[in-house]
Amino acid sequence: MVDANETMSVNDKSSDVIDVIIIGAGFSGLYMLYRLRQQGFSARILEAGDGVGGTWYWNRYPGARCDIESLQYSYSFSEELQREWKWSEVFAPQSEILSYANYVADKFDLRKDIQLGTHVTAAIFDDNHSRWEIQTKCGNHLLTKFCIMATGCLSAARIPNIKGLDHFKGHYYHTGQWPHEGVNFSGHRVAVIGTGSSGIQSIPLIAEQASHLYVLQRTPNFSIPSRNRPLNSEDRQWWQSNYPEYRRKVLKTRGGFLVKDMNPCTAHELTLDEQLKTCETYWQLGGLNFLMSFTDLLTDKKVNDTVADFVRNKIRQVVKDPAVADSLSPSGYAIGAKRLCVDTNYYQTFNRDNVTLVDLRNGSIDEITETGIRIKDKIYEVDNIVFATGFDAMTGPLLKIDIRGRSGKKLRDKWAEGPRSYLGIMIADFPNLFTITGPGSPSVLTNMIPTIEQHVDWIAECLNYIRVHNYNTIEPILEAENAWVNHVNEVSNMTLYPTVQSWYTGANIEGKPRIFMPYAGGLNVYRQKCKEIADNGYQGFTFANSPSILSVTTS
Structure with a gap:
């Protein structure tokens, strides 16, 4: 077995263009890397922590465990994995889920393409070359054609700004950043x-x-x-x-x-x-x-x-x-x-x-x-x-990174009044940028593992479609994005969800726009909609053959 803390080495600056860079080595990042490897893409994960596991790496507070039954909170892509791994309890504790994530990383030899201890600070789209430059806290600059945000929905821990905290002589902790x-x-x-x-x-x-x-x-x-x-x-x-x-x-x-x-x-x-x-x-x-x-x-x-x-x-x-x-x-x-x-x-x-x-x-x-x-x-x-004050949910992990799309457009500016995306997977004016379980998808309203697998499979198939058709870029058209945002709002307004101030609506963060962020239509309905869009030639997306010439728009 490879040491869980082993990291890749990378030059401070690299002129090599990686097909795909994935931000985050939680359950979505690990499976995304596995699928891309299957399809012959060069891919690398950048992970801020010193180990894989995402939320289960960081959240080690007493009593931390999953609220989905263990047998169902597990990957379905490998029958062999399903037979080999034995859960001990109906609801697995954090330590066991983290062991499972490490087991997956080792079993499928994923670690060689995972760079741990790497805090991504910025992702900047280069209009001239149709690629992303990923910048890290330690000064790395990496180039990639596609950037996939596997940053999770609950990874931006929030400690409230309370007068006098810096004068407290005891110790204080956040459940989402618990000492190992x-x-x-x-x-x-x-x-x-x-x-x-x-x-x-x-x-x-x-x-x-x-x-x-x-x-x-x-x-x-x-x-x-x-x-x-x-x-x-x-x-x-x-x-x-x-x-x-x-x-x-x-x-x-x-x-x-x-x-x-x-x-x-x-x-x-x-x-x-x-x-x-x-x-x-x-x-x-x-x-x-x-x-x-x-x-x-x-x-x-x-x-x-x-x-x-x-x-x-x-x-x-x-x-x-x-x-x-x-x-x-x-x-x-x-x-x-x-x-x-x-x-x-x-x-x-x-x-x-x-x-x-x-x-x-x-x-x-x-x-x-x-x-x-x-x-x-x-x-x-x-x-x-x-x-135990929670997280800046869903948008927080993305907005912590300085993400800039076409013509330097900042995601923070685009989302100043609330998140806007198409399917919770892509964002207009941010080509070749994918978000796994992003705002506008079922994500936190569901068992995250099948939701993650659905997103990863859809993105992997989309990237293969782009390669087969020799396209350089993909992004949603604005009309499709607006229609999806309206649909997400219409569906949520048919439920009791928006009647409550919660982290689903951003109410736990001062100054955050109050918008119901997940898609309340259900995983089953959402999967069908994503399938129909892909089957119709990725309806609502536009593709380009070169940095400046749009070739295909499906609407």
Whole structure:
């Protein structure tokens, strides 16, 4: 096996033009490299971290694990890989998913084309030569015909700008940039700021170590027990008994995952009593399966209110202090319209004597002092602060890079009022630049692995089409991009998603445009639309044979 920290060497400046440069060595980057190798393209991954794995390389906080069942959160492109790898739990922990990513990199000999420890700062399109110049923090300049952004949707960690943080004498951490050696909170007073997914996963484990834990909550989130357990032979037999068929079925679902032996219906087909029984069935299944309880959960407010009330009652049954239970009970927004959280003993943690919930709706953080956190006249003395404050989602990882397209047009300027793309894959005026699971695609509303595979396969086939037809460039026409943006908005407005301020809409980032960014039509519908566009000669894209002469426009 190759050392996971082994990196390629590259000259500071290179005149060689690589066919494709991929930014990011997470699950999308690894599979993209594999597919390009298959098709005979020269390709290289540039990765900021010192190892592969993307989000699973960076997010090592206590309790970090996937919220999609392990057997389905895995690549489908290799039958041999599927047979060889054995997941240990229903929901794999971060360490196991990272081991899986490293196993894939080694099995398919991907490391020789991965340059680790390379922070990309800029991607500049050269109009005269129809190629991209990729610039890195360490001074490298690399040339490539095609640039593929595999930067992930949740990789731009966000620490809020709180007065006094730089004067805090203790230690502070962000869940998305966790120290690789881990953190021991034994005997320490700890504050966790934020109760989204990473907060909800880490709080129970931090509470077991800390002498006292303060949980600072601005907005309570809905969370469903994961029912995690070791995988048994029956689980594996079910999945392996008809593996190809299950994989095909996954692609026909909205969310990119299957719920075993369940056939959801609309709530209107049932009486209220039957609806509550159905909620209980899915509650016992646990995890994101709960979202599949009714097909109209995210389109009918009355149905959504019934399900939300069911979950609030469950919270009150678990949390012993009625006032704390009320503070933990979400209200005023639709369940599932924010990312649903999945937990192990989250609500039970607030029954511990060493855990205090601080409801920031009663007063926000005024400042961080040398020894704690001040809210109005009260100071919470702490030794450590954990920021579980999420990410600048979807657009953040792309806008951190200075991306410039035709005539030096900046992506930051184009997206100043919100992201615009065609299919979430390409952007008008940015030729030969692809984004995997970009804004305008299903991405974060689905199981990311089949969504990634669909994007990678589509891009790989597109690049082959360009090569076969001897084109130099491809980009969307503006009319197609505008039509897709309108379609994304129309579909989201048919749901309850836009009724909620969430990171789906950029609401967690001050000054960020409030636009619902993913495509809510479902993975199944989206795949079909992408296929039809490709089958029609890449309808909505324009191709060029030379840097200055457009040859084909399909609309």
